[in-house]
Amino acid sequence: MTDISAPTQPPLDDEACWEAVLRRDRAVDGRFVSAVLTTGIYCKPSCAARHPRRENMIFLPDPAAARQAGFRACLRCRPDEVGRDRLAVEAAQAFIAAAMVPPSLEEIAGHAGYAPHHFHRLFKRATGLTPAAYARSLRAERLKTALEEEGGSVTSAIYEAGYNAPSRAYADAQRHLGMTPSAWKDGGRGVTISYMVVGSSLGPVLVAATAKGLCRISFDEDEGELRRRFPYAEIVPGDAAFSALAAQVVRLVEDPTQPVDLPIDMCGTAFQQAVWAALRAIPAGETRSYREIAAAIGKPGAVRAAGSACGDNVLAVVIPCHRVLRSDGTLGGYAYGLGRKQALLERERGE
Known part of the structure; x- marks a missing residue:
């Protein structure tokens, strides 16, 4: 089992703690414990027990x-187990990142000191991804970086990223990059992106998609933004079928x-x-x-990075x-x- 120590996390004020307890928020488990004066018991924020009076x-x-x-x-x-669980997930993430070949679930769980099936559920709850999906995302991220390097070939990039065969790299690239490795390296060459600018009560909305799914939803943008992002892609106006997809986006706005x-088609790092x-x-x-x-993705110290990932979202x-708001509610x-x-x-709250 990996030797891990407790993380340092910024404290929450009492009001924020109480609100987290009321909504039984798993995202802040391990950040603090709530103690009940009348029973002498302390719990994690997400405890399912009936809430006491404030x-x-x-x-x-901490416990x-x-x-x-x-x-x-x-x-x-069992609030004493929460901190250990979070540290185990962080240790597993580091273990996966250090491995060129994705380790098996048994290897990852063994490294963290847990039973495989239990750790599978724990890891997904903490990160939003299964250990296997997290490993694939990291490898696809390495592939993306290798493809963007000047002078290298697609084949060498595939093997540098840790793939044993091009077929697996192409399958992962379709899932994580939205196009083949060669197309990504060539700025979207060979990929067709359909688009449409549609009206909404919040202003014009750009809706764009590959054959796989939506690749950009944004306000106040047009075809020029797509050409900047994918200079060699074939960018075409959407047809009648695409219009139905765009209408669904507007209804969501x-x-x-x-x-x-x-359907969505967006690339991103494992963290994103x-x-x-x-x-x-x-x-x-x-x-x-x-x-x-x-905290919800097991990286309580990465607040700024989480904010950057929100800013990198291409599907408004x-x-x-x-x-997502600031900690002070603004x-x-x-x-x-x-x-x-x-x-x-306001629309979500029915105001």
Whole structure:
């Protein structure tokens, strides 16, 4: 088992802790414990037990502080195990990243000191990805970096990224890059991207997609932005079938509470994909802070990086980065203007 020590995390104020307890927020498990004065028990924030009255609850930084104050651990939620789980996930992420060939689930779980099936669930809950998907994302990220280097061939990039055969690299590239390795290296050469600019109550919306799915949704942009991103792709106006897809996007802009079931085709690093998965897991009408998103993917210290990943989101509304606020509850940033962010949040709350 890997020898790991406790992470350093910024503290939350009492009001933020209470709100996290009320919504049983798994994202902040391990950040603090809640102790009940009337029962002498301390719990993790997501504990399923009935909530006590606010005046009967205090918040402590960790289980050790709770025990020192005379409280005992809840037998239902087992708060003492939370910190160990999070550290084990971080150790597994480092183990996967250091391996050129993706390790098996048994190897990853053994490194972390857990049973394979239990750790599979634990890892996915913490990062939004299974260990295998996380490993594939890292390898695809290495492939992307190798492809962007000057002078190298596609074949050498494939093997440098850790692939044993081109077939696996091409399959991963279709999933993570949205196109073949050679097309990515050539700025989208050989790929057809359909687009349409459609009206909405929040302004013009650019909707663009490859054959696989949506690759860009943005406000106040046009064909020129696509050509900048993919200078060698074939960029064509959308047809009647594409118009139906664009109409679905507009309906989501008008009512962001409706379920999202649209095909997507977006590339990103393993970290970005984990952040985007965490964003999609936020229920409509709710918000999270950047700090909570970082904690949700097992990287509590990567608050700024989580914010950058939100900013790198290319599918506005479908990947709901508008649901992320600053820790003080203010709107923070939004690529398409704070007015639009506020409007989307108000629509989700039915205001």
